[in-house]
Amino acid sequence: MEIQLMLGRFSGKEAIELISQMIQVKIKFHEGKISSVSNEEDIKRREARIKELQHDLAEIRKYVQTQGETVNIDAKILI
Numbered sequence: 393m394e395i396q397l398m399l400g401r402f403s404g405k406e407a408i409e410l411i412s413q414m415i416q417v418k419i420k421f422h423e424g425k426i427s428s429v430s431n432e433e434d435i436k437r438r439e440a441r442i443k444e445l446q447h448d449l450a451e452i453r454k455y456v457q458t459q460g461e462t463v464n465i466d467a468k469i470l471i
Contacts, residue, residue, distance in 0.1 A: 393471040394468055394469070395468065395469040395471075396467075396468055397414075397468060397469060398410065398466070398467040399466050399467075400464070401464050401465075402462065402463055402465055403461060404457060404460075404461065404462070404463055407456050407465055408456050411449070411452055411465075412449060414467075415445050415449045419442050419445055419446070422438040422439075422441055422445075425438055426438050
């Protein structure tokens, strides 16, 4: 199954805002799991994933800023 989340051309500001919000939802998901899990290994894995997402967001911001006025986004969920 495939769900088309985003498909189109966005200003750099809009693209960063949309992507930031999506990544923040995923970070909050992991933070919620950390507070409800007592398994130290799982907590460390989730903390590492949060750091990866934060790093990816920083890289996306840099990339979008180099792309000019608009950015094409094609975001899908495959299940």
